[in-house]
Amino acid sequence: MLRTPHVLNHCSKYDGDEGLLKALIPCFWAASNVMPRRRANLIAYLFLLPWIIGLVAFVGGPIIAILPLSFTSWNLLGAPRWIGLRNYVEMFSGRGDFWPIVFNTLKYAIAGVFVSVIWSLFIALLLNRRVPGAGLAASLCFAPAVVPYIAMAFALQLLLRADLGVINYWLKCVGIQHPPDWLMDPDVVLWTLAAVTIYTYYTGQMMLIFDAALKQVPKELYEVASLDGASSLTIFRHITLPMISPILLFNVVIGFLNTLNMSFTIIYPLTAGGPGKASTVLSVDIYNNAFKGFRIGYACAEAVILFVLCALSTLFIFWLSKRRVYYEA
Amino acid sequence: MKRLVILLACVLASFGVFGEQIVIKYAHWNALPEDPFNYVKAFETLYPQYKIDFTLIAEAEYPATLRQMAATDTLPDVLCLWEHDIVEFAKAGYVIPLDKYLSQSKFLNIDDFIPATKELMEMQGGLYGLPWCYATHVLYYNKDLFDKKGIPYPNENWTWDDFVKAARALTDPAAGIYGCDAIVFHGIWWDLIGTFGDPIIDEQGRFAIGGGAEKLLTELYQLTQEGVIAKPATLAMGAAAVDLFAAGKAAMKFDGSWMTTQYKDITAFAWDIAPTPTVDGRRYVHLHTGFFAINAKSKVKDAAWKFIEFCLSHFGQTLIVRGETIFSSRASLASHGEGIYGIKGPTNWAAVPVQVENGHWGYLLFPSTVWMDAVNDFYAVMLGNISPATAVCRAIDRAKDILGADKVAPYAPCP
Numbered sequence: 001m002l003r004t005p006h007v008l009n010h011c012s013k014y015d016g017d018e019g020l021l022k023a024l025i026p027c028f029w030a031a032s033n034v035m036p037r038r039r040a041n042l043i044a045y046l047f048l049l050p051w052i053i054g055l056v057a058f059v060g061g062p063i064i065a066i067l068p069l070s071f072t073s074w075n076l077l078g079a080p081r082w083i084g085l086r087n088y089v090e091m092f093s094g095r096g097d098f099w100p101i102v103f104n105t106l107k108y109a110i111a112g113v114f115v116s117v118i119w120s121l122f123i124a125l126l127l128n129r130r131v132p133g134a135g136l137a138a139s140l141c142f143a144p145a146v147v148p149y150i151a152m153a154f155a156l157q158l159l160l161r162a163d164l165g166v167i168n169y170w171l172k173c174v175g176i177q178h179p180p181d182w183l184m185d186p187d188v189v190l191w192t193l194a195a196v197t198i199y200t201y202y203t204g205q206m207m208l209i210f211d212a213a214l215k216q217v218p219k220e221l222y223e224v225a226s227l228d229g230a231s232s233l234t235i236f237r238h239i240t241l242p243m244i245s246p247i248l249l250f251n252v253v254i255g256f257l258n259t260l261n262m263s264f265t266i267i268y269p270l271t272a273g274g275p276g277k278a279s280t281v282l283s284v285d286i287y288n289n290a291f292k293g294f295r296i297g298y299a300c301a302e303a304v305i306l307f308v309l310c311a312l313s314t315l316f317i318f319w320l321s322k323r324r325v326y327y328e329a
Numbered sequence: 330m331k332r333l334v335i336l337l338a339c340v341l342a343s344f345g346v347f348g349e350q351i352v353i354k355y356a357h358w359n360a361l362p363e364d365p366f367n368y369v370k371a372f373e374t375l376y377p378q379y380k381i382d383f384t385l386i387a388e389a390e391y392p393a394t395l396r397q398m399a400a401t402d403t404l405p406d407v408l409c410l411w412e413h414d415i416v417e418f419a420k421a422g423y424v425i426p427l428d429k430y431l432s433q434s435k436f437l438n439i440d441d442f443i444p445a446t447k448e449l450m451e452m453q454g455g456l457y458g459l460p461w462c463y464a465t466h467v468l469y470y471n472k473d474l475f476d477k478k479g480i481p482y483p484n485e486n487w488t489w490d491d492f493v494k495a496a497r498a499l500t501d502p503a504a505g506i507y508g509c510d511a512i513v514f515h516g517i518w519w520d521l522i523g524t525f526g527d528p529i530i531d532e533q534g535r536f537a538i539g540g541g542a543e544k545l546l547t548e549l550y551q552l553t554q555e556g557v558i559a560k561p562a563t564l565a566m567g568a569a570a571v572d573l574f575a576a577g578k579a580a581m582k583f584d585g586s587w588m589t590t591q592y593k594d595i596t597a598f599a600w601d602i603a604p605t606p607t608v609d610g611r612r613y614v615h616l617h618t619g620f621f622a623i624n625a626k627s628k629v630k631d632a633a634w635k636f637i638e639f640c641l642s643h644f645g646q647t648l649i650v651r652g653e654t655i656f657s658s659r660a661s662l663a664s665h666g667e668g669i670y671g672i673k674g675p676t677n678w679a680a681v682p683v684q685v686e687n688g689h690w691g692y693l694l695f696p697s698t699v700w701m702d703a704v705n706d707f708y709a710v711m712l713g714n715i716s717p718a719t720a721v722c723r724a725i726d727r728a729k730d731i732l733g734a735d736k737v738a739p740y741a742p743c744p
Contacts, residue, residue: 075696076396077421096730097702157571161562164571184562186714275561276709277702291393293698293731294417
């Protein structure tokens with residue numbers, strides 16, 4: 001494969017028991033030094049090819065296919081039928097459930113990000129306090145993040161059930177005679193689901209990222225602030241928060257996208273979008289339309305809207321962060 | 330010499346001199362039953378010239394996977410299609426009519442199948458599939474709780490009023506006992522809507538609900554408010570985290586006949602099954618099945634029919650029914666009475682034929698988005714979030730969006 005004589009010579013030293021990987025690393029090193037840059041790039045791309053093929057075939061291709069399919073009517077049997085903008089007209093006409101679903105999606109995403117970022121930051125701050133047992137606490141906080149969502153959903157069902165659930169039992173024990181129906185009250189269900197995001201994998205990840213960021217804040221700043229008599233809240237507001245603001249922005253963006261994308265895995269097993277459409281978000285509706293009702297065209301149109309929503313929201317967060325994020329740290 | 334003979338035999342075998350084995354591809358959402366009820370193995374033993382290449386498809390993804398197979402031209406020779414899919418696949422030309430095969434069969438007769446088979450055939454203008462077996466819905470009841478209150482057990486003459494009266498009498502808030510559990514399985518809603526007088530699917534094949542649904546929802550909401558029926562708390566597609574009936578906290582429950590496989594191990598109380606109650610003499614029950622069908626592009630159509638014919642034979646049906654704990658789709662065999670007899674119930678398997686007499690495919694002939702969202706709204710009614718009239722009108726509106734206005738029967742109160 002590598003035809004440049006210098007490179008071949010260099011590579012040949014590693015024949016034998018050294019192993020393929022050990023042999024390839026100096027080959028690349030040699031290639032990048034000796035070969036023309038274009039050729040070296042080509043080789044690098046060749047090695048990337050399997051991943052690129054996977055990306056194009058299983059991610060890029062379907063994403064691109066969604067757009068034309070959103071202008072069709074298709075139930076997966078036979079060929080898609082071109083219907084122009086009819087799917088979008090149906091969505092935006094306001095006759096169906098589209099607008100309440102978009103509203104639910106935004107409400108859930110914003111509340112979910114708020115809950116997960118605040119929770120993970122809170123836990124990370126506690127960990128950085130170096131209190132006894134902080135490591136154990138961190139492990140316990142991270143543990144639910146590795147439980148499969150479907151198992152967690154069943155456990156939460158048992159905890160949150162209005163009549164037989166443990167949470168309402170405790171609330172009744174402390175004198176609250178009419179605790180909420182966490183999963184079946186349309187005014188409460190979305191907030192419950194947003195609160196459940198603290199048990200997700202990405203909230204655990206956020207905690208670790210915050211923890212690492214907090215450890216990077218120079219200790220001198222805290223010492224100086226303490227000598228000046230600054231309160232804990234002032235230190236947090238004027239030192240910690242600005243110093244970790246790039247990481248905070250990163251977590252908010254990632255958290256927002258994850259909340260939108262992962263909403264299905266939390267909501268579907270817990271409420272299936274109900275009661276009524278009270279907890280139906282776009283991802284749940286896309287699944288129902290695509291794989292339960294086989295309205296592939298309409299589901300694709302919804303996916304396009306979800307994509308646009310993600311992109312616009314991310315741009316908005318970046319725009320908002322321009323004046324708030326401190327990159328000098 | 331010995332080696333030469335073996336070599337020759339191998340060569341001849343590879344050229345198919347000993348008779349070519351026909352491979353029939355077959356897909357199903359249920360794993361094949363264990364021996365001795367493995368009907369595929371039985372078929373292969375009986376007809377060694379055929380080999381079944383079986384594909385198990387996860388139930389949750391079954392219809393979607395079959396459609397993907399159709400789109401990629403990889404459908405198996407023998408399909409077992411769900412109610413709505415048989416309509417769609419036949420319409421799209423993916424499966425062939427079976428009328429010719431059936432007329433040539435020595436022991437299969439359309440009149441011997443559960444009546445709903447003929448109903449669908451007439452609606453489709455041809456026979457595109459034969460039900461491999463069926464399941465239905467029944468009323469489960471806790472005999473101990475009935476005995477405690479001295480209330481006679483439900484029977485086939487029970488009316489809706491009898492049900493309500495008994496449910497009220499059986500409710501005991503102090504003991505945390507409900508007269509009836511909340512509706513968990515979506516099909517029950519449609520059974521009761523049909524029983525309350527709506528056609529569900531009319532003669533023109535339109536989605537048709539209205540007054541019956543509104544009346545039912547009003548009554549059920551009232552009973553839920555009174556605490557006679559438990560408040561709904563369901564998961565996706567009808568799975569509940571807590572089963573009040575199994576826990577002995579609900580005296581009655583409407584559910585699928587397949588729940589007998591779970592309840593058979595109940596030891597805490599005696600229980601049984603009964604036909605669902607009637608309203609003005611009307612009982613409407615849904616049946617669940619898969620229809621054996623033949624892929625239009627199959628190269629082994631006759632062999633595929635041979636396999637289907639075997640599965641629907643007395644022997645094949647006995648294996649399927651016992652292995653899968655469901656009921657034979659052939660009336661002459663179903664009357665033999667097959668069912669689970671658990672520790673404390675059930676015994677009244679005679680309830681099932683009563684249900685079948687009034688059995689329809691009903692809501693199952695429509696795409697699931699038509700009825701799934703409607704069911705979500707019915708739950709919302711029970712929780713007092715929306716009115717019965719709103720739920721019905723929303724169901725009709727949604728059906729119009731999905732099916733087209735001409736495929737939905739009008740209901741005057743809905744604009």
